[in-house]
Amino acid sequence: MISRIQAKVNAEPDLSRRQLSRQICEWLDWRKADGGWKEGSCRKALARLNRKKVLVLPERRRICTDQAGPAPQKVNVAEVTARLGELGEVRVSPVLSRHSPDSKIARALLQGYHPLGAGTSRGAQMRYLVRSSRFGLLGVLTFSSGAWALKKRDQHIGWSEAARGQNLQYVVSNDRFLILPTVHVENLASHVLALVMRRLADDWEQRYKIRPVLAETYVNPSQYKGTCYRAANWTPVGPSSGRRDGIRKEIFLYPLSPNWRAWLCAEPPPPRLGETKAMESPTSWAHAEFGRVRFYDNRLKERLYKIAEDFHGCPLGLIPEACGSKARAMGAYRFFENPKVSMNVLLASHTEAAIDRIRKHQIVLAPQDTTTLNYSTHPMTQGLGPTGTQRDQSIGLLLHDTLAITEEGTPLGVLDAQCWARDLKDKGKRIRRKRLPIEQKESQKWLRSFRKVAEIQKACPNTKLISIGDRESDIYELFQEATRDPNGPGLLVRMNRATRRKVGGILLWDLMSARPVDGTHPLHIPRTPKRPARDTVLDVRFASLDLKPPKRLKNCAPIPAWAVYVCEQSQHSPDENPIEWMLLTTVETSCFEHAKQRVRWYARRWGIEVFHRTLKSGCRIKDRQLGTAHGLQACLGVDMVVAWRVFHLMMLARETPDLPCTVYFTDEEWKALCCYTTESPLSPKQPPSLDSATRMVGAMGGHLGRKRDGPPGAQTLWRGLQRLDPAAKVYRILTTGPPLHASGP
Structure with missing residues (x-):
């Protein structure tokens, strides 16, 4: 839409802003409650975009004011000293038009007698003249839309930011109240x-087709006590912050409806996954990943963008080192402890961006796994819980997340994350675990994650998602959840041998191992801290079966599924622990090619372990020093996106090595990278390939690049990115600043 607006302005330079706003409203079908175009709101948005240099608009031809011609020089007012009953009939009559004589009278009275003058009322407004049948004019009242944010008012109402954004139109503000001196x-x-x-609610509804339910006003306590408002049953709720003029005013509220609080606190329906539009022309990767975050304060968004870019530029650094200055570090600490900031809120925007990437693939794998975050070295952090045995007494948090990965292994983003601290009061829960329903167990995490994947599946109807879990996810209720919707995601789980599942009275392991081998499948086993990488060959067997429910769910029906049993051939196994997997899946496996594909799918589950290693070692999430578990979880939301981005670079360079490096690096970054690598002040005219740039970054992180070394891994990449960030900053300073001059005499 931004590019469309700019094209319209460039094509018709004589187009006025009023005409442009009307055209935009027609494009977007942007209407007020009464059916008219929201031209005023559109012009306000255009002016803001013009100030931020997002749009380039022509200068305004004239500046409109809300004055209806010159105000009368003098309005005759009477000297009145009487009792209320002696005034005759007291009437409040609305000003029907800004061009009417009453409008000029109201403005003249406010300008002449009110301490704040007439002011400039814009947007929705109502003005009233107060008259006496015996003495004439007595005063003026004006009302306009409510203030966007007032801490004490918002606390008194009890609404959320989302509810405030939707229902603020039902709050009106008494801006001026004048009784003639x-x-x-x-x-x-x-x-x-x-x-x-x-009569205010009826008059406002008649004019704007919106019926207000609450009125607000402000009283300067240094000049007035608000006696008349108290006498009229207005409720004082506390002082304002006084940011506009430095004066903290007392806030008064008056309900216009008996159910005003329920009306204002009604939450808007949350947007469905995949329906939030992406930011147009994002200026950085942080804007692309976090641009859809649901913050109603733009300052929080800008702070989030800076923190994400700082963390990505210095993944191994602690918060003060990554931020680069005391002010930015303190801002980051305040950001993470802000109650409006949470891990789920931060990751929601990234998940929306991941959905856009998922839609480009036919099959996407969604492995889920649990990892432990040990914060035993930070015992003063509030809200942590036990993570280990009674012997080691470790404390920290548990993280269960789901990562979207292509069949080739490229990560597309984090789809779900659950983070919690165990309660010390639940000690001994394991003994009675068989008597507890799954809703009261930690095993519920697998079902929650699968349900999130099922929601994403609905947003991506042309993509088949496969939820993958290890032996801990071998839960009957998870298979029940996976078979509820035939159009939902598939499920692939590695069976836990301890379950002793039987088919026809025979243990499934014995049944499958006795079957003839259906074929062999080569597989590359990545290295781990306990074993080197190797290429091996697996014997593959597969069969269909019915999963019978456990005794605690004996009334449930069997679930149709398929089993794929793989065992490493002895001549390819270097130790006494050969690979032996029993995979259970709800995806039809009717031939050997299907069985091999299921094995490849499960092998990609190792990607989430690489992601966790990048998160812990590359982003040093366990070294974050924050005062509460809430702050750690919010920080984790940013670190998870940074870890995904490092992992994404590693796999993207292997999958699409010939792409230009600009798909990941900015112009400043790749030019600084080339200058640093070649030790030359001149950067190449064309960007290198993604593979070449990734190898340069890997070399900065210690990758030797020998023939048998292979491409850079995640560890050398995050080290290289840490060194690239200051190089890019120096390059920007030297190329965009004033020319250098010689020093000395």
Whole structure:
């Protein structure tokens, strides 16, 4: 839409902003509650985009004001000293048009007698003149839309940011209240307030087709006590922050409906996964991944972008080192401890970006796994729980996440993350685990993750998602969940031998091992800290079966599934622990090619272990020093995206080595990388390939690049990225700043 607007402006330079706003409203079908175009809101948004240099608009031809011509020089007002009953009929009448005589009178009275003057009212507004049948004009009241954010008001209402954004239109603000200084009548002000509040909701609804349910106003306590508002049953809720003019004013509220709180606190329906639009032309990877975060304060968004870029530029550094200055480090600490910031909120935007990438593939694997985050070296952190045995007394958090991976192994993003601390009161829970329903067990994490994948499957109907779990996920309820919807994601689980599952009275392991081998399949086993990488050959057997429910679920029906049994051939096994997998899947496996594909799918589960290693060692998440578990989890949301990006670079360079490196690196980064590698001040005119750039980064991180070394791994890449970031900053300073001059005499 931004590019479309700019093209329209470039094609028609004489187009006024009013005409442009009307055109945009027609494009977007952007209407007010009464059916009219929201031209005012559109022009306001255009002006903001123009100030931020997102759009380049022509200068405004004229600046419109809300004045309806010159105000009258003088309005005759009477000197009144009487009792309320002696005024005759007191009426409050709305100003029907800004071009009417009443509009000029109201403005003249406010400008002449109100301490704040008439002000500039824009947007939705109502003005009232107060008249007496005997003495004429007595005063003026004005109302406009409610303030966007007031801490004490929002706490009194109890609404969330999402509810406030949707329902703020039902709050009106009493901006001006004037009783003429020539009028001296006891109880007149509270009487006028009562009169106007009786009709305000009807008048506002008649004009704007929106019925307000709450009114607010502000009283300067250094000048007034708000006696008339208290007498009219307005409720004081606390002071404002005084950011606009430095004066903390008392906030008063008045309900216009008996169910006002329920109306204002009604939550908007959450957007479905995959329906949030991506940011147009993001300026950095942080904007692309976090641009859809649901923060209603743009300052939080800007802070998030800076933190993400700082963490990615210095993955091994602690927060002060990564941020580079005391001010930015303190801002990061405040950001993570902000109650509006959470791991799920941060990852929601990244998941939306991952869904866009998922839609480009026919099959996407979604392995899920659990890892432990040990914070025993930070015992003062609040909210941690036990993570190990009673002997080691370790404390920390548990993380269960789901990662989207292509069949080739390229990670597409984090789909789900659950982080929690165990409760010390649950000690001994393992003994009674068989008597507890699954909703009260940690095993519920597997079902929650699968349900999240099922939601994403609905958003990606042309892609088949496969949820993959290790032996801990061999749970009957998980297979039940996977077979509820035939169009849902598939499930692939490695069977736990301890379950002693039987088919026809025979243990499944014995049954499958007795079957003839259906074929062999070569497989590359990546290295681990306990074993080197190797190429091996697996014997493959497969069969269909019915999974019978356990005794605790004896009333449930059997579930149709397929088993794929693989065993490493003895001549290819270098130790006494050969590979032996029993894979259970809900995806039809009717031929040997299907069985080999299921084996390849499960082998890709190792990708999530690489991701966890990158998260722990590359991002040093266990060394983050924050005061609460909430802050650690929020920080984890950023670190998980950074770890994914490092892992994504490693696999993307292997899968698509000939792509230009600009798919990952900015111009400053790849030019600085080339200058650093070649030790030349001149960068090449064309960017190198992604494979070449990745090898340069790997070399900066210690990758030797020998013939048998293979491409750089995650560890050398995160080390290289740490050295590339300062090089890119120096390159930017030297190429964008003023020319260098010689020093000395």
